[in-house]
Amino acid sequence: MEGKDDILGQPSPKRPRRTWRDRCSGISIIILLVCSTLASYCLIGSHLGWTKSRFTADGVTRAVGHVVWGSCDTWSLPRAECGSIIVPLDYFDRDAGTASIALARYPASKTPKKGIVLFNPGGPGGSGKFFIARAGPALQAVVGEDYDVVGFDPRGIGESEPKTQCFDGDLSYTTFARNTILARSYDTASNLSLPEARDRLVIDYLEADALYHTQFDICRKTMGDKLKYMGTSTVVRDIDFITTQLEGPEAFINFYGFSYGTILGQYLVNMFPDRIGRVAIDGVADAVVWATKPYYTWYKDWLSSTTPAYDIFLTRCSEVGPAICPLAKKTGEDPSRIRDRIEVFVDGLYYKPIPVPFAGTPGVLTSGRARMYLLMALQRPSNWQVASAGLAQAIAGNGTFVMDATELVFGDDMARQAVSCNDNAPFKVPPAEEVVDALLDVFHNVSRLGLAVVTTEPDAGCQYWPVTPPERFQGPWNHTLSSPILILSNSADPVTPISSGKLVNKLLGSSSRLLVQDSPGHCTLALPSSCTLNATRSYFADGTLPAEGTVCKTDFPPFSDPEELASAFASGEEGQRLEAQAQLEQILPLARRGLPFDQVLLV
Ligand SMILES: *[C@@H]1O[C@H](CO)[C@@H](O)[C@H](O)[C@H]1NC(C)=O
Ligand SMILES: *[C@@H]1O[C@H](CO)[C@@H](O)[C@H](O)[C@H]1NC(C)=O
């Protein structure tokens, strides 16, 4: 009987592990199979001379396609296996050398095994290796225990090599950005006259623009040409390559992507439409504008569900009352009064920021920081009780919690930007006024959090990106696929709106099906839903799509009583699966932001 981590990853005493040698002998058989059954593939391979390419690290030389598996770090689940695969650095240039992609795998616990599902937690900049090594069994609760779930650190990210490391020595990106507009975000107040607001924002934007120029000049100097291999198009080729190496050339690609992982998913299905097996994308962002338009034009759409999410926050806050949501003065208070209280506070910070001497990094709570906090908090309704208490403390004069929660938004270098900027079609340095007018339009017409998103989703500045990637997929986005994919969108996702899910579903026509979860929050994992879970499991089990127009409720509303949740989680197999969803809800944002595993997210 095999030892087995339970659904929540609690290790059982027995910890069998297939050895390094077992794995490698399996791999060489696969490589032989590849070359005997897929002539064209091998012709391309040998034409490019990949078999001659070697990756050397620590004095060990490995050929393209070579996979190793071993144990993971001590913080990982005992049955998780970690390793790496050698891939061509450039799929169009055999002389460019090789890259090493970090992997983690959590083995299927049910037979017959169906294959592998590759995962991406989002970002870009998030570590799939971390995600699997920490959350493998919980992810199997979503796709089924008969799959091996496999995570990889996309190029430039985490433990993959080459790693994006623009800043070195004493200067980290965090030090570089601290207290600049890049970390503070844009300050403005809703009652400021438009010309005044615009003048101030233009000056702030010029500071940001100069910082973007500086950071990417540093990247050019420290990383040079290595930077150009990090984009999504190349990562898609890695997914294809990894699937072939692990499962054989005939295997279809199975993939589950959250948030940015949905952009990766849209590239994947349109670059390899004939190789698509089971693909789910959850928390959908619009890949079309991502690939083709400058960042400051995205936010009008990105934030199109932010106000609905904020409204649900306010309504629920009023319903549960001050004991659970201290922003409310009394149970049943008019939600618009709660909103006004928050807005007056945030506007007031523009005129008088609060000193925060006892934050992890002492500083000043500004209106920009407070709006970042709100935008981050809206993404995680499971945490609204904590988030509302933190904001209530700030309103009462103690900004420590809000400052700490917004201190570390992303990992500490340019891994995210290396993806966004390699993907983004080149654009000229825009006039400051053009950027500011676009941001102000979002602020006034879409969401007051429309300036904060530039900081919480740092994709800006690609006008100074110093390299051109070997490939930059630009569509078309409407291919007919070998199997239909599952699109999952929340009705009120504050950063990846329902409109994007609908757009992708429309583009793919009969090659996709959209499931809407009637809830606020980022990605369907934001709140437990057995309806969504059942639909996802059925899809991965045998390709069953939910009925057209399916809208799933969540099992619990935001601000739910923790004791009520605990008792639901205790009831049988379905309860365990819901608890797995809740566990994923906590791990996903850490993995997505590429933060260390021991980091505690406050919002
Ligand atoms: C805007 O609102 C803030 C917060 O209520 C207040 O402190 C400030 O004086 C107001 N400014 C203007 C120009 O009305
Ligand atoms: C301020 O808030 C922080 C974080 O919630 C808390 O640890 C601290 O005790 C508070 N300080 C005061 C003086 O209330």
Ligand SMILES: *[C@@H]1O[C@H](CO)[C@@H](O)[C@H](O)[C@H]1NC(C)=O
């Ligand atoms: C808001 O939208 C309207 C209509 O599209 C536009 O005329 C106006 O300039 C926008 N407001 C701002 C501040 O951009």
Ligand SMILES: *[C@@H]1O[C@H](CO)[C@@H](O)[C@H](O)[C@H]1NC(C)=O
């Ligand atoms: C797919 O998109 C392309 C480019 O946008 C368009 O020319 C083509 O007509 C579309 N094909 C289908 C089947 O809709």
Ligand SMILES: *[C@@H]1O[C@H](CO)[C@@H](O)[C@H](O)[C@H]1NC(C)=O
């Ligand atoms: C989900 O599936 C389980 C059986 O696995 C069933 O008992 C439950 O009623 C389903 N829940 C929903 C909401 O469909």
